[in-house]
Amino acid sequence: MTETFGTRLTAAMRLHGPLCAGIDPHQSLVESWGLTYDLAGLERFALTCVEAFAGRVAVVKPQSAFFEVFGSRGVAVLERVLGELREAGTLTILDAKRGDIGSTMSAYAQAYLGSEAPAPADALTVSPFLGYEALRPAIDLARGTGRGVFVLALTSNAEGQSVQHARLGKESVAGAIVGGAAVDNAEAASRGELGHVGLVVGATVGRAAAELGIDLAASAAPILAPGFGAQGGDIAALEQTFGSARRQVLASSSRDILSAGPEPHRLVDAVARSAEVLSEWAG
Ligand SMILES: O=c1ccn([C@@H]2O[C@H](COP(=O)(O)O)[C@@H](O)[C@H]2O)c(=O)[nH]1
Numbered sequence: 397m398t399e400t401f402g403t404r405l406t407a408a409m410r411l412h413g414p415l416c417a418g419i420d421p422h423q424s425l426v427e428s429w430g431l432t433y434d435l436a437g438l439e440r441f442a443l444t445c446v447e448a449f450a451g452r453v454a455v456v457k458p459q460s461a462f463f464e465v466f467g468s469r470g471v472a473v474l475e476r477v478l479g480e481l482r483e484a485g486t487l488t489i490l491d492a493k494r495g496d497i498g499s500t501m502s503a504y505a506q507a508y509l510g511s512e513a514p515a516p517a518d519a520l521t522v523s524p525f526l527g528y529e530a531l532r533p534a535i536d537l538a539r540g541t542g543r544g545v546f547v548l549a550l551t552s553n554a555e556g557q558s559v560q561h562a563r564l565g566k567e568s569v570a571g572a573i574v575g576g577a578a579v580d581n582a583e584a585a586s587r588g589e590l591g592h593v594g595l596v597v598g599a600t601v602g603r604a605a606a607e608l609g610i611d612l613a614a615s616a617a618p619i620l621a622p623g624f625g626a627q628g629g630d631i632a633a634l635e636q637t638f639g640s641a642r643r644q645v646l647a648s649s650s651r652d653i654l655s656a657g658p659e660p661h662r663l664v665d666a667v668a669r670s671a672e673v674l675s676e677w678a679g
Pocket of ligand 1: 598
């Protein structure tokens with residue numbers, strides 16, 4: 397039987413601490429590493445991250461946009477990054493925020509989560525703006541291939557509130573999304589495990605979940621918490637937002653770690669420091 401994404405993620409978080417290191421080759425970061433902002437610079441930046449992170453961090457999250465901006469040759473670098481991390485046994489979340497309907501959603505799912513995917517990731521970020529159920533092809537395929545999805549619920553940016561905090565009767569939009577994940581994760585929850593349907597809840601959202609009456613712990617969802625570090629999220633913020641759901645949290649940091657480059661050993665130190673404080677918090 398295929399091992400589930402939830403159990404693979406739990407094992408990686410126990411081994412390395414609940415940190416997800418982002419690979420976000422922003423122009424300013426690439427240049428601050430003394431590299432040219434072109435395909436060669438992108439490749440050097442991304443492969444230095446792989447060298448520093450592989451085997452040392454629970455999860456690596458490449459941001460697809462920074463590879464796509466270089467066209468098909470940038471996407472080829474992304475595919476190499478995913479492949480090398482897979483060979484090293486390091487879990488990946490591809491941050492591409494895909495979301496569509498029917499056969500189109502199914503094609504996105506096959507592209508990243510299918511057994512024949514050309515460059516599979518262990519999980520994919522997905523957007524529920526077309527409806528949680530529109531994500532069904534990805535949710536079901538991921539279950540079958542031992543992979544996962546992370547559904548945007550309470551994102552780290554302030555603009556997200558206008559949609560995510562909106563009420564559908566008594567329930568908020570974010571609450572409905574968390575409820576959908578809870579249903580899909582119910583079987584894993586009955587075994588005391590994390591499910592394969594994760595949630596994105598920013599490290600910057602303060603008490604939003606509690607104020608909206610959302611029970612994150614009951615969802616059995618792995619929670620990707622971007623915004624740790626450069627966006628101002630810290631341990632106190634994580635505690636305020638997640639409280640009893642802290643063991644589900646995978647804090648994600650990109651610029652804060654990447655600004656330690658370009659020497660790989662400094663990146664290694666940066667992930668070790670972040671992972672240590674996060675492990676102490678999560679317990
Ligand atoms: O709610 C969200 C969802 C995704 N992100 C992504 O995470 C990283 C954050 O980078 P930092 O440098 O650590 O701020 C980036 O790829 C975002 O697109 C997010 O920030 N918030």
